Amino acid sequence: MKRWRRLYYDIFSSFYDRIIALHSRDRSLSLRKYLLDKSGIAEGQRLLDLCTGTGAVAIAAGRMLNGRGMVVGADFSTGMLKRAKNKALQNSIKVDFVLCDTAHLPFVSGQFHVVTCSHAMYELDPATRSGTLSEARRVLVPGGRFLMMEHMEPRTPFIRFLYRLRLASMGSAENKDFARDERPFLAHFFQDVKLELVPGGKSKIVSGRKPHDANDSRLTHS
Ligand SMILES: C[S@@+](CC[C@H](N)C(=O)[O-])C[C@H]1O[C@@H](n2cnc3c(N)ncnc32)[C@H](O)[C@@H]1O
Numbered sequence: 507m508k509r510w511r512r513l514y515y516d517i518f519s520s521f522y523d524r525i526i527a528l529h530s531r532d533r534s535l536s537l538r539k540y541l542l543d544k545s546g547i548a549e550g551q552r553l554l555d556l557c558t559g560t561g562a563v564a565i566a567a568g569r570m571l572n573g574r575g576m577v578v579g580a581d582f583s584t585g586m587l588k589r590a591k592n593k594a595l596q597n598s599i600k601v602d603f604v605l606c607d608t609a610h611l612p613f614v615s616g617q618f619h620v621v622t623c624s625h626a627m628y629e630l631d632p633a634t635r636s637g638t639l640s641e642a643r644r645v646l647v648p649g650g651r652f653l654m655m656e657h658m659e660p661r662t663p664f665i666r667f668l669y670r671l672r673l674a675s676m677g678s679a680e681n682k683d684f685a686r687d688e689r690p691f692l693a694h695f696f697q698d699v700k701l702e703l704v705p706g707g708k709s710k711i712v713s714g715r716k717p718h719d720a721n722d723s724r725l726t727h728s
Pocket residue numbers: 515556557558559560561562563580581582583586606607608609623624625626629630634
């Protein structure tokens with residue numbers, strides 16, 4: 507199943523950036539910068555961007571840290587990562603891109619200060635999503651922050667129909683519940699879970715913090 511999803515994203519990677527540009531012009535970039543501002547990432551720290559795609563968040567983070575700290579973008583699509591690497595190189599921005607399934611991260615525990623995931627959590631099937639959240643928590647330092655950004659449900663009926671179709675095509679009915687309110691799901695993994703609207707009201711950021719006294723053996727995904 508994941509093989510087909512990966513193939514889908516490999517094909518999609520050829521026109522992903524053009525679609526985003528058409529759809530949102532520079533709004534998509536400012537949204538991703540807003541996510542980073544909210545993350546509180548500071549020079550000298552390490553940030554992991556899950557499902558990084560063509561690297562929009564990771565590259566913006568690399569630009570922000572300007573070589574003082576570490577940014578890693580993780581994705582399972584070679585097509586997406588190839589484009590992300592090219593963009594980072596062209597802009598002389600230092601980001602490490604890692605090919606992996608986010609439900610099984612190849613990183614030791616407790617090393618990232620911030621983990622982000624933009625416009626991807628809804629596209630994971632429920633088991634992969636739980637695995638990814640569990641792994642995000644594992645690789646965070648105690649007190650580290652997890653932030654995900656997604657679209658709010660569109661108000662225009664036709665766009666809302668397309669949005670719901672996309673959710674349904676990506677997984678079970680659980681996707682619908684997750685999209686309606688992510689907080690109960692995130693609360694299994696993080697504390698201080700909150701949801702805030704991004705200015706403009708079309709997107710939201712849901713975030714949480716890894717407890718300082720986390721016992722991660724409980725939540726390690728197998
Ligand atoms: C809609 S794109 C979002 C890209 C990017 N985060 C952004 O904001 O533009 C979703 C990304 O999730 C990646 N993805 C989906 N399932 C994954 C998994 N199990 N492990 C790693 N990456 C995954 C896809 O390859 C794709 O690049």
